[in-house]
Amino acid sequence: MTGGNSGHPKLRVKGATKVYQTRSGDLLAIDRCSLDIQEREIVSIVGPSGSGKTTLLWCMSGLHHLTAGEVLLDGKPVNGPTRQIGMVFQEANLLPWRDLDANINFPFEIMGTKPDRVWVDELLNRVGLEGFGGKFPRELSGGMQQRAALVRALSYKPSVLLMDEPFGALDAFTREEMNRLVEEIWLDRPTTIVLITHSIEEAIFLSDRIVVMSPRPGRVASIHKVDFQRPRSIEIMATKEVFDLTNTIKMEIIKMQQRQPAKPATDAIQPAAE
């Protein structure tokens, strides 16, 4: 097992299977996925489109229910959304009729609690959004919107942050900036992060481990450990190690796409020897 610095994994996915009922019959989206994520670990999930990455993440968050298997948070099953888990969506997903302050206040209105003003202000400060509280989403750039979404997700201090292709819609430079920001915030106040991404570079820059998923039905095909020192600078991204790892993962995904349907992966949590 990887990184077992404490006895319990923070988040444990056991034999997660999800079948969607569609018009054309049942669709097996993910098939017996198992994965242990340790406390304060950043894990990325990559894989070809349609490999059930988003399905897996939504099941982890409790927004979707598994057909079989279970998700355990601190050893307790996740049966629905919990405030221990914060979700960052594909788009910034801000409410357009609320200004920035009201958007950040939204989780607290739903939960019926009061925000920790000091913490929220610190977050806003850190992402460079102080003084923008009265602005509406349409007045903010894509990067600013996504930063606001990050603040909103962190505002109520969840112990797990699930990010569903959070920076996919941003341009390359804004994306790198966001990656550095996530690492910076994480170094300051480590949480457990699970990140879905299409960018292997992003996965390498941020993660402790990278999970590669197979094409539909999604299974855990392999897990790669990423052992670079933190804080990671943008320079390490130009090293041979990163280049090799990127290519290994890329080739793995391409090969899987070529020989569809994928052969059943062993139902296991074995990390690839790396």
Place this chain on the structure above:
Amino acid sequence: MSETDAIPEFKAGHAAGGDVGLNNMSALTSGPGIKSFGEVLAILVVAVIIIGGTELLLNIFEVPQYVLPKPSEIALALVTEFPLIAPHLGYTLVELLAGFAIGATVGLVLAAVITQFPFVEKIVTPYILLLVTTPMLALVPLLILRFGFGYEPRIIAVALASGPMVMINAATGFRRVDAGKIALARSYGASTFQIFWKVRAPMALPMIFVGLMVGSIFGLLTAVGAEMVGGGFGLGNRLTSYSSMIQMPQFFAVVLILSILGILIYVLFFLLGKKFASWEA
């Protein structure tokens, strides 16, 4: 109010009615505020040309008053007859407000409830469409038979005309489901009730305003129409009464009041929409 000074061609005092309408029109067409003095001037110049031109042409061709009265005569009638017309304006407003309040409330509640149950919606929609497409004026004679010549048949007709309009538009708004925003609310553990008030309702608001606007204009139409059918009061009754006595300037003065009323309703909802639903372009 300085615009009033900028139109010396208008016989001061006579043009008060038209003036209000003009100001509102310009406020609408130029969207978020009038851009420049030149724009205001252009709008006013065109208005003066149209009104002045009509006056001039009617004079040149000696069009008899019972065919089409001159703008100046209409303006004069509006001023002199206004004290006599005013109570009727009040009656019409009472019918409109009461009927619209009932219709809009029922329409909104129905829209909110029905859109939560797609199956019920499928069953109910044909009847709502029937209510939207059938002119409720057709029912007025029947309502008068049942309720007499008072307020009741008119208020009922207004409610029947405006309610379905509000409902059908509001339902369109409530049906605009943004799965992402609902998932967001759910990720914080939102209840169905919270999702409705915090996500669905605000998302539907722009369409609700459209529904309220269309509904109230339809309500005005129906109120005036119902007044023309029977009962001795209301602006619609004034129209039939003045035309039967061939008092055309007075007749057109009432028409002018109705136009202004319609525009004011439009402006009201336009401004409300701008204030509460401006997040949507």
